[in-house]
Amino acid sequence: MDTPLDLAGIGAGPFNLAVAALLHRQPLAYCFFDRKPSHSWHPGLMLPGAELQTSFLKDLVTPVDPTNPHSFLAYLVARRRFYDFLNADQKAVGRREFADYLGWVAGQLVDSNRLQMGSDVQEVRDRGDFFELELEVSGARKTVPTRNLCIAAGKEAYVPDCARPLLSDHCFHALETGLRQPKVEGRRVAVVGGGQTGAELVLNLLDGHWGKPQQVQWVSRRQNFLPLDESPFTNAWFTPDYVHVFHRLPALRREGLVEAQKLASDGISTTTLKALYQRFYQLVHLDGEGDRIVLLPGRELRDISRTGSYELGMFNSHAGELESCRADLIILCTGLREMLPDCLSTLRDRFAMDGRGRLVLSADFAADLQDAGERQVYVLGSGRYTHGIAEPQLSLAAWRAARVINDLMNRRIYDTGQAGGILQWSTREEMVSAVA
Ligand SMILES: Cc1cc2nc3c(=O)[nH]c(=O)nc-3n(C[C@H](O)[C@H](O)[C@H](O)COP(=O)(O)OP(=O)(O)OC[C@H]3O[C@@H](n4cnc5c(N)ncnc54)[C@H](O)[C@@H]3O)c2cc1C
DSSP states (O other), rough: OOOOOOEEEOOSSHHHHHHHHTTSOOOOEEEEESSSSSSSSSSGOOTTOOOOOOOSSSSSSTTTTTTTSSSSHHHHHHHHOOHHHHHOOOSSHHHHHHHHHHHHHHHHHHHHTTSSSSSEEEEEEEOOEEEEEEEEEEEEEEEEEEEEEOOOOEEEEEEOOOGGGGGGGGGGGGGHHHHHHHHHHHTEEEOOSHHHHHHHHHHHHOOOOOOOOSSEEESSSSOOOOBOOOOOOHHHGSSSHHHHHHHHHHHHHHHHHHTTHHHHSSOOOHHHHHHHHHHHHHHIIIISSSGGGGEEETEEEEEEEEESSSEEEETTTTTTTTEEEEEEEEEOOOOOEEEOOOGGGTGGEEEEEESSOOOOOOTTTTTTTTTTTTTTTEOOOOOOOHHHHOOOOSSTTHHHHHHHHHHTHHHHSSOOOOOSSSOOOOOOHHHHHHOO
């Protein structure tokens, strides 16, 4: 039998790519597996004009290892566009370019046999001293033994119950938009969801990206189309210092904070809001086409029925009454949901969960798996309620990966602490005592 790996990674999205990129100088046997045949980053939402909501300096490695060859700056140099990039003086990097950067890193990891694309992890079995991954590779089965696991398998599309029976080419989750290329010419389109994805879709629909819709109706449960808070003090929630304190808070307090901080990660960027408002102004006042856009904030989707076209039943929380609108096509921008991937189903009952069925994660992102002994199972991107609102975001991807590596190696490979934070999140010594 093969010697077990020290670490196997399931998934090669940005979170696990960061771990793989930061492991490159370590004398470990490790390999990452991703089911996609080639690397891509949320291809269904690669819409024209979509921008990264995070600084390019918060790439896969720079925040903890600025000399790492997998940085965004190294990518710019390798692509021979460093000076042009600087001259372009962009406020934000396009999502398309960041996806290309991720693909460039993935390509290097593939070349050094640290990443295998087209490898779908079907099952993880516990063999006592090690885990055994069962992979499907080009239709064939293969097993890989490993002592430790790092899981960053992404999230699943959240579809409201009332929409589930109606899923089709005419009613689908936003993640599938690019793949379906919807035909909207002359049709009424309802976009459900008032976050960044909903905003980007409305903008692209009005710009005629998929044809000229007769009407776009934008439904949002929120009281208005609200901005992403990207101000300096709010950004302090996306720092190691804050996560360090947050993780030590009682569960109930963490829960309340996540809800209270929602708009720091789930609002619409100011650039997109301005572009939208200018587009609406043009439609209403200059083009005389105001009836092509219907903005419905403060509406919660309650039910959908189909009689030829769709009828969306909504509760208007401004007026306190039920309303409805009709559409020929519905795009659900209703977000993503954390999930444990199916391949872990045989281990599921052995993970410690909180009262709401969420994984309990250590400060170093290790799940608490009964009878795992010295073996570790790290889970990335699923700790919103253990590590705070930065957890599903790119902001701390490098730092998070460094924490995993330090824990795995049982020594400080990377310095994950920061010099004296500007904000005092707690004055209690046990809350703020030094980050390793
Ligand atoms: C459209 C969009 C834009 C975003 N933009 C930003 C942004 O600008 N800034 C920000 O901070 N955050 C952003 N996010 C949030 C977050 O950073 C991303 O979702 C990020 O991709 C999460 O990384 P991940 O590695 O956890 O998961 P993913 O990127 O979803 O990758 C998971 C990978 O796991 C693979 N996989 C799953 N199961 C298996 C299996 N059983 N076997 C093998 N492979 C498997 C999948 O094929 C996939 O490649 C965005 C999210 C979306 C949806």
